[in-house]
Amino acid sequence: MKINYHNVTRLCHTRRILSVNGQFPGPPLIAREGDQVVVKVNNHVSNNVTIHWHGVRQLRSGWADGPAYITQCPIQTGQSYTYNFTLTGQRGTLLWHAHISWLRATIYGPIIILPRRNESYPFQKPYKEVPIMFGEWFNVNPEAIINQALQTGGGPNVSDSYCINGLPGPLYNCSKKDTFKLKVKPGKTYLLRFINAALNDELFFSIANHTLTVVEADAVYVKPFDTDILLIAPGQTTNVLLKTKPDFPNATFLMAARPYFTGSGTFDNSTTAGILKYKHPSNNIKKLPLFKPTLPAINATGFVANFTRKFRSLANSQFPANVPQTVDRKFFFTVGLGSNPCPSNTTCQGPNGTKFAASVNNVSFALPSVALLQAHFFGQANGIYTSDFPEQPLTPFNYTGSPPNNTMVTNGTKALVLSFNTSVELVLQDTSINGAESHPLHLHGFNFFVVGQGFGNYDPTKDPANFNLKDPVERNTAGVPAGGWLAIRFLADNPGVWFMHCHLDVHTSWGLRMPWIVLDGPQPNQKLPPPPSDLPKC
Ligand code: C2O
Numbered sequence: 433m434k435i436n437y438h439n440v441t442r443l444c445h446t447r448r449i450l451s452v453n454g455q456f457p458g459p460p461l462i463a464r465e466g467d468q469v470v471v472k473v474n475n476h477v478s479n480n481v482t483i484h485w486h487g488v489r490q491l492r493s494g495w496a497d498g499p500a501y502i503t504q505c506p507i508q509t510g511q512s513y514t515y516n517f518t519l520t521g522q523r524g525t526l527l528w529h530a531h532i533s534w535l536r537a538t539i540y541g542p543i544i545i546l547p548r549r550n551e552s553y554p555f556q557k558p559y560k561e562v563p564i565m566f567g568e569w570f571n572v573n574p575e576a577i578i579n580q581a582l583q584t585g586g587g588p589n590v591s592d593s594y595c596i597n598g599l600p601g602p603l604y605n606c607s608k609k610d611t612f613k614l615k616v617k618p619g620k621t622y623l624l625r626f627i628n629a630a631l632n633d634e635l636f637f638s639i640a641n642h643t644l645t646v647v648e649a650d651a652v653y654v655k656p657f658d659t660d661i662l663l664i665a666p667g668q669t670t671n672v673l674l675k676t677k678p679d680f681p682n683a684t685f686l687m688a689a690r691p692y693f694t695g696s697g698t699f700d701n702s703t704t705a706g707i708l709k710y711k712h713p714s715n716n717i718k719k720l721p722l723f724k725p726t727l728p729a730i731n732a733t734g735f736v737a738n739f740t741r742k743f744r745s746l747a748n749s750q751f752p753a754n755v756p757q758t759v760d761r762k763f764f765f766t767v768g769l770g771s772n773p774c775p776s777n778t779t780c781q782g783p784n785g786t787k788f789a790a791s792v793n794n795v796s797f798a799l800p801s802v803a804l805l806q807a808h809f810f811g812q813a814n815g816i817y818t819s820d821f822p823e824q825p826l827t828p829f830n831y832t833g834s835p836p837n838n839t840m841v842t843n844g845t846k847a848l849v850l851s852f853n854t855s856v857e858l859v860l861q862d863t864s865i866n867g868a869e870s871h872p873l874h875l876h877g878f879n880f881f882v883v884g885q886g887f888g889n890y891d892p893t894k895d896p897a898n899f900n901l902k903d904p905v906e907r908n909t910a911g912v913p914a915g916g917w918l919a920i921r922f923l924a925d926n927p928g929v930w931f932m933h934c935h936l937d938v939h940t941s942w943g944l945r946m947p948w949i950v951l952d953g954p955q956p957n958q959k960l961p962p963p964p965s966d967l968p969k970c
Pocket residue numbers: 484486499529531667874876931933935
């Protein structure tokens with residue numbers, strides 16, 4: 433992969449963007465389960481860059497994970513780094529993206545892991561497979577926007593459009609020709625591989641007059657279910673089957689995506705659209721008018737809760753759900769927005785004139801100046817990070833329907849250390865009251881099982897009785913519901929340093945992120961090997 437500059441025009445604005453191989457969005461990585469993947473990334477731009485293989489388990493290959501200052505120092509201008517990892521036990525759709533600052537805005541692409549050669553899908557063989565990637569387009573450099581968000585302490589300026597495969601679509605000004613078109617034949621089954629690479633918004637998606645059958649999420653098969661509308665958070669992937677109508681005249685159907693965003697209303701709520709077009713062999717058939725889909729209202733928290741509950745692991749003998757049935761360590765984390773004192777000489781736009789921040793257990797994570805994984809591996813934590821990440825919130829949290837009055841955060845570079853093969857239960861409690869959006873929490877290095885979710889306060893005496901330990905969905909990114917909680921379980925069987933963060937980039941930048949350190953196990957095959965010789969230096 434060459435990271436280079438590339439001129440792109442959208443919405444009548446031409447901008448020199450950072451790209452991979454001069455493509456926007458970037459090229460797909462297509463491989464099979466079990467393949468070893470070797471990608472040399474050459475940096476030909478003036479920004480520092482890293483690439484993350486989002487959702488790839490990276491079993492004992494943490495040096496190839498990619499988050500800047502967590503597993504590696506960035507690849508500097510003129511330098512290169514070779515990512516080397518094996519795709520074990522996963523098949524389906526994931527994504528790769530830049531993992532430094534907001535460079536994911538333009539540096540992203542699909543990862544398609546096909547089943548092993550002699551294996552087939554546990555659903556009808558599709559006639560065709562189509563990746564559909566959501567993203568955002570900025571008329572200005574997104575780096576300028578992040579700096580504004582961090583310095584003024586206000587919300588970020590929003591992107592200028594959402595996109596489908598890099599195209600904003602016909603509902604935006606000056607964008608008609610930049611519309612994604614999917615041409616289909618009647619009576620066929622298409623596998624659509626949805627990826628949300630947008631920076632800051634969960635999206636609703638629908639195709640007029642068509643039902644979608646969800647078959648996979650985050651590269652794990654699920655029990656198939658039908659829906660007219662998808663919700664997909666940044667970092668999530670969803671495979672669906674689309675059965676086209678058996679025989680249909682010359683018709684076009686609009687497909688559309690729009691943010692599920694609640695809260696202040698200062699965010700963009702416009703819609704990206706594409707066209708599903710039936711190819712009829714005859715041209716003289718009368719053209720029907722464009723059919724349009726309906727999407728849930730903005731702030732449709734009830735829809736979101738129902739939709740996310742529909743996801744269940746396949747949990748059969750071929751694809752079992754290895755849900756940890758017992759737990760070694762339980763953690764309770766609050767996640768949400770908070771505030772920092774406003775620096776002097778600045779006007780801050782956060783609550784009561786403070787500066788917006790975001791935290792996990794009231795700790796706003798500060799990135800170190802060298803990579804944590806190196807510091808950990810070589811026993812050089814001193815001055816880089818501390819291992820005292822709080823196991824409970826620093827400020828006790830109680831949902832009363834109004835925002836907690838103490839949302840001040842402390843800054844720190846704190847990690848939470850687990851011994852090898854610890855079975856972990858983690859309850860994530862959202863503190864953003866008054867209907868802000870959910871936080872799509874992403875865990876690197878693992879899939880986790882979503883064993884429970886609910887609104888209001890998590891109740892440790894009652895809620896665990898309702899946990900699903902049989903067929904919970906297994907994924908790498910799941911939304912902590914607005915004003916609610918999410919309970920997950922995972923087995924810490926992968927030694928290394930693993931980032932966990934909100935996949936809304938503005939929340940990550942504000943500090944809603946923390947690292948887990950998983951220690952080596954006693955056996956040789958339970959240890960992280962030493963780093964490759966070309967690992968970038970800071
Ligand atoms: Cu998709 Cu830490 O990222």
